[in-house]
Amino acid sequence: MKKQYDIIIAGGGLSGLTASILFSKDFDVLFIDPDAYPRHKMCGEYLSNEVIDFLKDLDIDLNRESSMNLEQLKFTAAGHKEIECSLPQGGKGISRYHLDELLYNKAIANAGFLQEKVIDSLYENDTFTVTTSSYKLSCKQFIMATGKRSLLDKKLDRDFIRQKSPWLAVKMHYEYNMQDNLVELHNFEGGYAGVSKVENGHVNLCYLASYDSFKQHKNVSDFNKIVLSKNKFLDSFFKNARPVWEQPITISQISFEKKEPVENSILMMGDTAGLIHPLCGNGMAMAIHSAKIAFEELQPYLKQELSREQALANYSKRWKKTFNRRLKIGRVLQGILLNKTYTKLGFWFLRRFPFLLSIIIKSTHGKPI
Numbered sequence: 149m150k151k152q153y154d155i156i157i158a159g160g161g162l163s164g165l166t167a168s169i170l171f172s173k174d175f176d177v178l179f180i181d182p183d184a185y186p187r188h189k190m191c192g193e194y195l196s197n198e199v200i201d202f203l204k205d206l207d208i209d210l211n212r213e214s215s216m217n218l219e220q221l222k223f224t225a226a227g228h229k230e231i232e233c234s235l236p237q238g239g240k241g242i243s244r245y246h247l248d249e250l251l252y253n254k255a256i257a258n259a260g261f262l263q264e265k266v267i268d269s270l271y272e273n274d275t276f277t278v279t280t281s282s283y284k285l286s287c288k289q290f291i292m293a294t295g296k297r298s299l300l301d302k303k304l305d306r307d308f309i310r311q312k313s314p315w316l317a318v319k320m321h322y323e324y325n326m327q328d329n330l331v332e333l334h335n336f337e338g339g340y341a342g343v344s345k346v347e348n349g350h351v352n353l354c355y356l357a358s359y360d361s362f363k364q365h366k367n368v369s370d371f372n373k374i375v376l377s378k379n380k381f382l383d384s385f386f387k388n389a390r391p392v393w394e395q396p397i398t399i400s401q402i403s404f405e406k407k408e409p410v411e412n413s414i415l416m417m418g419d420t421a422g423l424i425h426p427l428c429g430n431g432m433a434m435a436i437h438s439a440k441i442a443f444e445e446l447q448p449y450l451k452q453e454l455s456r457e458q459a460l461a462n463y464s465k466r467w468k469k470t471f472n473r474r475l476k477i478g479r480v481l482q483g484i485l486l487n488k489t490y491t492k493l494g495f496w497f498l499r500r501f502p503f504l505l506s507i508i509i510k511s512t513h514g515k516p517i
């Protein structure tokens with residue numbers, strides 16, 4: 149196996165795979181991930197349309213891959229009447245099982261893939277040494293695209309790792325009868341659940357819950373019955389939906405703390421640079437978009453037209469300019485949704501002025517890239 153690369157990317161999720169496709173057209177690229185493809189992944193699987201044209205340019209035509217055009221939002225909370233509005237930009241219902249495999253197949257056309265975990269990285273004498281369980285590799289620029297939380301974050305002692313991460317998430321696919329074009333967002337005590345269809349007609353139920361609300365219940369099944377089912381829409385969902393997997397996917401220790409897009413000269417993409425609250429439905433598009441920005445800003449350095457420091461500073465500045473506002477609005481919205489009084493007030497207000505919901509949604513999304 150080759151030991152030297154222009155770019156090594158830790159993480160083959162959305163941002164890592166997109167960057168591998170882009171950089172490998174002109175540079176020597178290796179991406180490293182412990183997973184084999186295809187695989188299911190924690191996600192609400194609503195992909196904002198802002199990246200559809202960009203993916204088409206990469207020869208991934210999602211209109212061919214999924215007919216689930218998510219255009220309507222239904223929003224509910226226990227004890228309140230539902231609110232419906234159209235989604236200003238809309239999105240695609242597509243499973244991570246399928247989407248990541250499409251990107252993976254494109255990435256391996258020109259980039260190398262190593263199915264291992266990156267366990268360490270060192271920046272010395274203008275070169276990165278990247279260590280996996282079996283190899284020591286080197287590259288001009290190391291990129292972290294390791295998602296919400298990884299052992300590399302711990303190794304780097306990043307600020308957010310030292311803060312509390314009191315969130316967990318649960319995902320399951322079901323057979324269930326619902327409209328193809330609808331995304332449902334259901335509020336419950338301590339969290340919220342998204343429900344929508346993916347390309348094969350299965351319905352994805354994915355929720356985020358605070359650890360405090362979950363810990364009083366023994367398991368996901370009890371939590372679903374006792375807490376989520378207090379919302380009558382979720383109660384009806386659980387009574388009528390048939391799970392298609394034996395077990396749900398669960399993850400814990402999710403942190404929404406602020407992160408930096410560049411640390412120790414390492415470029416961070418996707419959730420590794422900043423995680424937007426899932427209720428915004430914009431994390432996947434942001435991950436893909438951040439890979440595009442990384443490619444555009446690092447190219448001049450790799451072509452020896454700009455110093456590494458300047459290229460990384462440009463990336464950091466552009467990342468913040470593009471995403472900081474959305475992240476801030478996401479934080480405010482999540483705060484409102486998880487507070488009973490604010491939710492009550494919010495519902496009262498939005499039922500009278502439903503057009504405001506579309507405006508709020510718009511503010512958590514970007515223009516098509």
Ligand SMILES: Cc1cc2nc3c(=O)[nH]c(=O)nc-3n(C[C@H](O)[C@H](O)[C@H](O)COP(=O)(O)OP(=O)(O)OC[C@H]3O[C@@H](n4cnc5c(N)ncnc54)[C@H](O)[C@@H]3O)c2cc1C
Binds near residue numbers: 293
């Ligand atoms: C509950 C929930 C629901 C969500 N719903 C939506 C939604 O509906 N729409 C939306 O747009 N966004 C949603 N998001 C956000 C979205 O899933 C993420 O923003 C997106 O997956 C980020 O992509 P990424 O490339 O940063 O990371 P990921 O796609 O998570 O990929 C990270 C990769 O890094 C690998 N990795 C980790 N550690 C290492 C290591 N040490 N070495 C090598 N590889 C490593 C992992 O195996 C993984 O493959 C949701 C998030 C949550 C928590």
